[in-house]
Amino acid sequence: MELPKHRVILTQEQIQARIPELARQIEQDMGTENPLVVVVLKGAFIFAADLIRNFNFPHQVDFISISSYGSATESTGVVKLLKDLDEPIKGRTVLLVEDIVDTGLTLHYLYEMLKIREPKRIEVAAFLSKKARREYNVPVKFVGFEVPNVFVVGYGLDYKQMYRNLPFVIGIEE
Secondary structure, eight states, X not given: XXXXXXXXXXXXXXXXXXXXXXXXXXXXXXXXXXXXEEEEETTTHHHHHHHHHTOOXXXXXXXXXXXXXXXXXXXXXXXXXXXXXXSOOTTOXXXXXXEEESSSHHHHHHHHHHHTTOOSEEEXXXXXXXXXXXXXXXXXXXXXXXXXXXXXXXXXXXXXXXXXXXXXEEEEOO
């Protein structure tokens, strides 16, 4: 697979060093609450798998799929729920695991939708954050990395369903 013109944003070594640190932060905050880890598909699945492998506390896992990008590099501004949770969350502590928080539109939509279901609390863990693009004030408690305002792929993040398998993160240069 030939990569497009790019620059490396995060190396595999940087990612693998940060994940256990983030897992310890989450454990200290909610490790006694048996949280339901809600993984936002598809982009967060690799991050979530590595994160969960570092958890040393009871938890359950569920998946939700939502889209605001389609095959574009910019959000369409329309959020679609593609797959809902299998587990009820009323009264539960929820750890929402997201790949990237960019404008915050998708996370805002998802957070508000889940709040209606009356969980005990919702915390968000995001692999990447782009504060420079934030349009919605969304509560992200656990952040793997802040990244520059470039289109990034790798480690679960894609462009037209490609490059998710990269063990590092690159910024696509157009």
